[in-house]
Amino acid sequence: MYVTVRRWTVRAGLAIAVAMALLSITAGPAKRRMALSALVLLVIPAGLTGAALWRSGVQASVLRADPEAILSDPALRSVALTNGEHVFAQHCASCHGATGKGDRTLGASDLTDGETLYGIGSVAQIEDIARYGIRAGNKHGWNLAVMPAYARKVPDAAEALPPQSPAQIEDLTQYILAFTNRATDAAAVRRGLAAYTKAGCWDCHGRDLGGDPAIGAPNLTDSVWLYGGRPEDIRRTLERGRAGTSPAFARVLTAAELRNVAVYTASLAHRRQDRT
Amino acid sequence: MTEQDPSQAHRATATWDIHQPVARRSLLLAALAALIGLCIAGYGLFTAQGTRTAVVPAEDAALVNTVPILRADLIAQITALYNVPFAQTSPAQRQKVLDDMIREELYVQRGIEMGLSNDDIDVRQALVQATEGQIAQDAMTSKPSEDELRAWYTNHAARYASEGLVTLHEWRVPSTMDPHGAVAKLRGGASPASLGLTTTGRVDDGEEFAFAAEQHLGSAIFAIARTLQNGAVSDPIAMPDGIHIVQMVRNTRPVPTPYAAARDQVLADFLADKVARLQAGNQRFLKKRADIKIAADLR
Numbered sequence: 408m409y410v411t412v413r414r415w416t417v418r419a420g421l422a423i424a425v426a427m428a429l430l431s432i433t434a435g436p437a438k439r440r441m442a443l444s445a446l447v448l449l450v451i452p453a454g455l456t457g458a459a460l461w462r463s464g465v466q467a468s469v470l471r472a473d474p475e476a477i478l479s480d481p482a483l484r485s486v487a488l489t490n491g492e493h494v495f496a497q498h499c500a501s502c503h504g505a506t507g508k509g510d511r512t513l514g515a516s517d518l519t520d521g522e523t524l525y526g527i528g529s530v531a532q533i534e535d536i537a538r539y540g541i542r543a544g545n546k547h548g549w550n551l552a553v554m555p556a557y558a559r560k561v562p563d564a565a566e567a568l569p570p571q572s573p574a575q576i577e578d579l580t581q582y583i584l585a586f587t588n589r590a591t592d593a594a595a596v597r598r599g600l601a602a603y604t605k606a607g608c609w610d611c612h613g614r615d616l617g618g619d620p621a622i623g624a625p626n627l628t629d630s631v632w633l634y635g636g637r638p639e640d641i642r643r644t645l646e647r648g649r650a651g652t653s654p655a656f657a658r659v660l661t662a663a664e665l666r667n668v669a670v671y672t673a674s675l676a677h678r679r680q681d682r683t
Numbered sequence: 684m685t686e687q688d689p690s691q692a693h694r695a696t697a698t699w700d701i702h703q704p705v706a707r708r709s710l711l712l713a714a715l716a717a718l719i720g721l722c723i724a725g726y727g728l729f730t731a732q733g734t735r736t737a738v739v740p741a742e743d744a745a746l747v748n749t750v751p752i753l754r755a756d757l758i759a760q761i762t763a764l765y766n767v768p769f770a771q772t773s774p775a776q777r778q779k780v781l782d783d784m785i786r787e788e789l790y791v792q793r794g795i796e797m798g799l800s801n802d803d804i805d806v807r808q809a810l811v812q813a814t815e816g817q818i819a820q821d822a823m824t825s826k827p828s829e830d831e832l833r834a835w836y837t838n839h840a841a842r843y844a845s846e847g848l849v850t851l852h853e854w855r856v857p858s859t860m861d862p863h864g865a866v867a868k869l870r871g872g873a874s875p876a877s878l879g880l881t882t883t884g885r886v887d888d889g890e891e892f893a894f895a896a897e898q899h900l901g902s903a904i905f906a907i908a909r910t911l912q913n914g915a916v917s918d919p920i921a922m923p924d925g926i927h928i929v930q931m932v933r934n935t936r937p938v939p940t941p942y943a944a945a946r947d948q949v950l951a952d953f954l955a956d957k958v959a960r961l962q963a964g965n966q967r968f969l970k971k972r973a974d975i976k977i978a979a980d981l982r
Contacts, residue, residue: 441699448712452719467741473770474758501826512946531758531769538755544819544958546812547756558846560894573848573890634947643944646846650951654824658817662742662753 423450462486466663469670474530477670478677484670491671494664498656499672507675511635514651521676522631525549525623528676534669540655541623548655551622552611556648563648568607575602576645583641586616586628744781747788757781818965819958827953835953836942842952843945844937847893851908851934853900854880856926862919866928869916875930883927890933904929 465486469477477483496505502515509517516524525541526532539548555562557571557579571579575598582599584590603609611624618626625633634640634649656665698708743751758769761780765772800806827835836843854875856862865878875882885899897905904927907917911931920927942949 437700440701444699444701448715470741470754474755475768475770498824512943513950514947529768531755531762534755535759540820540823543823544816546809546816558892560898570892570895572888572895573892574888647948649947651947652823652951652954655820656824658820659824662740662755665755666742 421454423453466490470663470666474534474666474669477530477666478674484674487667487670488674490664491667491669491674494660494668495671498654498660499668507672511633514633514649516633517631518672519675520631522629523620524625524633526620528673530666530669530673533672534665536653537660537665537669537672538655538657541653542650543652543655545655545657549623552624554644554649555607556646557606558646559648566607569605571602571606571645575606576642578602579606579608579645580638580642583616583627584638587630587636589638745785747785748792750788750792752781752784752788757784760784815962818961822958822961823954827950827957832946832949832953833942835956836945836949839952840939841937843940843948845940847909847937848890848933848935849893849896849908850890850932851886851896851911852930852932853883853886853904854928854930855883855924856880856919856928858925862926862928866916866919869928869930880928893937900929909934 465482469483469487472480472483477487495503495507499507502513503509503518504515507518509515516522521528523532525536535547536549539545541549542553553563553565555566555568557568557576558573560570562568562570578595578599579602580599581590581592581595582603585596585599590596611622612618612627613624616627618624625631630636632640633651634644660668697703698705698711739746740751742754744754744757745752757777757780760783761772761777762769764780765776794800794803794806800810852875854865854869856865857879860879865880868878869875869880886896891899893905893909896908900908904920904922907920908929908931911917911929911934913931913933915931917929917931920929
């Protein structure tokens with residue numbers, strides 16, 4: 408409704424402009440000046456205002472729409488992506504990179520691969536992350552679990568878990584590597600299964616190491632590694648733990664900016680999927 | 684048809700002749716500008732954040748006494764409750780969740796009216812945590828520069844060193860044996876078994892992290908053990924249960940982690956420190972501006 412009204416406002420402005428232009432061509436000098444003055448004073452600002460209203464109307468429609476339907480609607484998609492790209496560059500690119508490819512040294516995820524750590528990567532979920540963050544101090548955010556540091560006296564402040572010895576950590580590393588056919592020590596893999604159970608890894612990553620997107624526990628059986636998948640990376644993760652964060656922009660960005668950047672971020676993965 | 688009065692036509696033409704100063708035109712333009720200004724001001728007044736009075740803003744699902752219920756929160760609640768995409772939920776399902784959210788908001792507002800934020804322990808704790816969390820959120824939305832992170836890493840390098848590793852034995856000396864003699868023979872290469880030494884059983888699992896060895900040995904013996912080089916044997920250590928000797932097989936000191944490998948941890952620690960400083964500053968500010976009176980006997 409809003410979009411239609413504002414679209415007609417723009418069309419009416421353009422019609423008046425054309426009428427004034429015709430009048431200025433056909434009328435005498437005095438009326439021509441009058442028409443030109445009116446054109447400058449009224450029609451152009453009105454046209455610009457109409458255009459701005461039209462864009463804000465589309466933006467309102469972006470906010471009112473089902474978030475998952477925006478990318479398939481050309482008008483909504485265009486406005487959301489144009490505005491979202493700017494927000495992404497300003498607030499997200501410093502960690503996720505200008506192209507959204509991520510940064511393993513920070514644990515900033517690759518947003519283009521279609522793999523998601525939290526949820527299923529829907530626009531609504533991305534918007535929630537942008538608004539409330541991950542371990543960012545907002546109770547609405549994703550704060551449920553961290554990767555324990557098993558080479559510490561107290562691996563996890565929130566849950567009583569036993570520290571692991573260097574040998575157990577090596578066994579765990581081999582056990583995890585086995586799921587991507589990279590283990591080099593069969594005996595260590597067998598011992599690793601026991602360590603995996605004893606250390607409580609299964610509680611988050613599952614018995615099948617498939618992970619749990621409800622708490623951000625990654626799948627350990629695929630080729631996607633947030634902090635790198637080399638044996639030394641896995642060992643380091645087991646020893647020192649991980650607790651990546653994503654800021655909560657609820658008080659920094661407007662609702663429109665949050666929706667736009669969520670749509671833009673979702674589109675990064677869609678583009679990749681489209682290509683493949 | 685009647686002909687137009689030439690003087691009237693001239694006046695109308697002159698009004699819009701920009702080469703001539705005309706008071707009437709100035710008044711008209713001023714009035715027009717005022718009208719446009721009023722329209723813009725009116726639009727801004729009724730649509731700006733904080734002045735939600737006339738319509739429900741596009742980002743909101745409802746306003747409850749001008750307090751918004753976000754569409755995004757509604758969608759999250761609906762999809763969490765019914766476990767299907769938002770598009771597949773029925774209007775009745777959406778209405779139910781919205782009604783529940785409105786009910787919650789009404790009760791929250793009523794609770795504040797009744798002063799529950801002062802009385803209820805859970806509410807008070809939640810408010811404290813939320814206020815602290817707000818400071819953390821503000822601190823985390825600005826990413827520190829690479830130079831700041833590197834400087835932090837340099838100043839706190841020890842935090843990013845690996846955990847030390849030790850492989851060692853702890854022997855108990857029989858009461859009939861001269862402990863100094865046993866130490867000398869061990870240092871000379873004699874096997875513990877040939878000397879009749881028995882293990883205490885506390886560090887027999889091979890290589891372990893330094894913190895684990897400390898836990899197993901106790902801080903007094905560990906303080907001696909950590910100074911031993913590879914292959915070294917300690918002097919006799921008197922303990923309540925007899926004389927102990929520590930034999931270090933391998934003592935691997937903590938190794939600094941390169942900046943690139945510790946970058947995620949450096950960022951987390953940097954931000955945690957920033958949050959702690961901001962929270963401390965906030966506490967000072969709140970105390971400073973507050974009127975706190977303490978009973979004389981408790982000062």
